[in-house]
Amino acid sequence: MKVVKVNSYEEMSAYIAERIACQIKEKPQSVLGLATGSTPVGAYEKLCEMYKENKVDFSCVTTFNLDEYYPINPDDKNSYRYFMEEKLFSKVNIKKENINIPSGNAPDAALECKLYDEKLEKSGGVDLQILGIGVNGHIGFNEPADTLCSGTHLTELAKETIASNSRFFKNELEVPTHAITMGIGSIMKAKSIIIAANIKDKKEAVEKVLGGNITTSCPATLLCAHRDVTLVYYG
Numbered sequence: 338m339k340v341v342k343v344n345s346y347e348e349m350s351a352y353i354a355e356r357i358a359c360q361i362k363e364k365p366q367s368v369l370g371l372a373t374g375s376t377p378v379g380a381y382e383k384l385c386e387m388y389k390e391n392k393v394d395f396s397c398v399t400t401f402n403l404d405e406y407y408p409i410n411p412d413d414k415n416s417y418r419y420f421m422e423e424k425l426f427s428k429v430n431i432k433k434e435n436i437n438i439p440s441g442n443a444p445d446a447a448l449e450c451k452l453y454d455e456k457l458e459k460s461g462g463v464d465l466q467i468l469g470i471g472v473n474g475h476i477g478f479n480e481p482a483d484t485l486c487s488g489t490h491l492t493e494l495a496k497e498t499i500a501s502n503s504r505f506f507k508n509e510l511e512v513p514t515h516a517i518t519m520g521i522g523s524i525m526k527a528k529s530i531i532i533a534a535n536i537k538d539k540k541e542a543v544e545k546v547l548g549g550n551i552t553t554s555c556p557a558t559l560l561c562a563h564r565d566v567t568l569v570y571y572g
C-alpha cells in the first residue's frame with residue numbers, strides 16, 4: 338500500500354482530484370468508482386474547477402457510485418444520487434447515460450443489485466476507485482461482520498454509521514436503516530484504489546489499515562491485499 342500523508346483537507350482533495358484527472362487524461366473512457374460523504378467533496382469541487390478551466394473532460398467517462406440508501410427517492414436531498422448531481426455531475430460534461438448509482442427506489446432490491454453487478458461487469462470494470470472510510474472501518478456500506486459479501490447487496494447500516502450519518506439529517510431516526518452497496522469483491526476488482534481519511538475522526542480504522550492485518554471486523558483492512566491502493570490522509 339502506498340501511503341501519502343498530507344497536511345490538510347485541501348491538500349488531500351487536490352491529490353485525489355489530480356489522480357482522477359490524470360486517470361481521465363491517460364484513458365478518456367475511464368470507469369471511475371465514486372464515493373459520497375464529506376471526504377470526497379473537496380476533490381469534486383476541484384474537479385469542477387478543472388473542468389471549467391478545460392483541464393479535464395468527462396465526455397467519455399463512466400461512473401459507478403459505491404452505494405445508495407434504500408429505500409430513498411432519488412430526488413430526496415439526502416439521497417446519494419442528489420449528492421452526486423449537486424457536487425459533480427450537474428457541473429461537468431458527463432453523459433447522463435454513463436452515470437450509474439444503485440436505485441434507491443427500485444421495487445426489487447435484489448434484482449437492482451444483480452443488474453448493477455452486470456452493468457459493472459459489462460463496463461470492463463473500475464479503473465480508479467475512490468473510497469472514504471467509516472468510523473468503524475466500513476468501505477462503501479460494507480459494515481464490520483463475520484462474513485462480507487462479494488457482490489452488490491442490500492445491507493443494514495451499523496449503529497455507528499447511522500450515528501455518524503445523522504449529521505446530514507434532522508436526527509438519527511431519520512437516517513435510513515438500509516442501503517444498497519457494492520460488495521468487497523466489486524471494490525477489490527478495481528484496478529487502482531484511493532482511500533482517503535481524516536485520521537483524527539477515523540484514527541482506529543486508519544491505524545488498523547496501516548497495521549496491515551486483514552480482518553472482516555474492519556473491512557477497509559481487506560485493501561491490504563490489493564496490489565494498487567493509495568491511502569491518503571491528514572490530521
Ligand code: PGA
Pocket residue numbers: 373374375376377469470471472475476477
Ligand atoms: P465521510 O464518510 O466521508 O462522510 O467521513 C466516509 C464513509 O462513511 O465511508
